[in-house]
Amino acid sequence: MYRMSFGAILTAAFALGGTISANAGAESARMLVPHRAVYNLKLKEASERSGIEGMYGRMVYEFTGSACTGFTTNFRFVTKISTGEETRMTDQQTTTFENALAREFRFETKSFTDEQLDKEVRGEAVAGESGVKVEISQPEQRQVDLATSDFPTxxxxxxxxxxxxxxxFFESRIFDGSENGDQSLMTTTVVGKEQAPAPGDADADKAGEFSKTPYWPVTISYFNEGTNGDATPVYSMSFKLYGNGITRDLTMDYGDFVLTGSLEKLEMLDKGPENCSEPR
Structure with missing residues (x-):
């Protein structure tokens, strides 16, 4: 999953229906498989207000680690955008590390336009009983205290x-270090019933050994802090989710424009130690 200015789709896992214990959370984390997924992106629709006439690109999402060593995510999102008068290339590169057991999270994002660095954000966060404490080191040193939040994994x-x-249906507050790394977002998640791929299903054939595996259709909407009533989300994402954390057939709605992402390539990576007493 990542939001990183999506901005991602990719967790002490507790829901409205009840809290999952630390041991159960660690056990669940062992189900997640290290992998590298490549998605082809294309513009589905855009409003006149967006100023976008054409857009396409590629997204690479790499997820490695284990419940014992922590999880590292490398995420790259490259697009070419045409306004009719000019074309520009955007390139967002994000690396995060999450230790679910210690409830620690580190993040670094670099954003480029036409190969020129526009923005760099770096910091780390620790979740405690009273909330999340964020130490931002780039672009300037500062500390932010936020309400209790989940991290991405x-x-x-x-x-x-x-x-x-x-x-x-359930709601969560999430901190993923995106934007300026100084705010959490409220989310609503809608999960459909488990289903098997139908003939001609979008990019199922690219999922390799999981091509015939059942999945859940999921939609996550992100809202700014303090949003009330029937507010419009700042961003929403729909995708097909496997029980091991792999996703495909993405739709990313930024409000003024919508992108689709089809799985082009899936590569399974080596797993870390699953027994936390094993040498790392």
Missing amino acids: EHMLDVIENAKKGNR
Whole structure:
């Protein structure tokens, strides 16, 4: 999953239906498989206000590690955007590390336009009983205190656990270090019933050994802090989710424009130690 200015789709996993213990969370985390997924991106629709006439690109999502060593995510999102008068290339590169057991999270994002660095954000966060403490080191040193939030892998586990239990709707607060690394977002997650790929299903053939494996259709909407009523999300994402954390057939709605992402290549990577007493 990542949001990193999506901005991602990719978790101490607790839901509205009940809290998952630390041991159960660690056990669930062992289901997540290290992998590298490549997605082809294309513009589905854009409003006149967006100023976008054409857009396409590629996204690479690499997820490695284990419940014992922590999880590292490398995420790259490259697009070419045509406004009709000019074409520009954007390139966002994000690396995060999450230790779900210690409830620690590190993040670094670099954003480029036409190969020129526009923005760099770096920091780390620790979740405690009273909330999340964020130490930002780039672009300037500062500290931010936020309400209790899930980190991305915690939230992914939360989605999977709710899907298995048949919980179709739940809410969470998430901190993923995106934008300026100084705010969390409220989310609503809708999980459909588990289903098997139908003939001609979008990019199922690219999922390799999982091409015929059942999945859940999931939609996550992100809202700014303090949003009330029937507010419009700042971003939403729909995808097909496997029980091991792999996703495909993405739709990313930024409000003024919508992108689709089809799985082009899936590569399974080596797993870390699953017994935390094993040498690392």
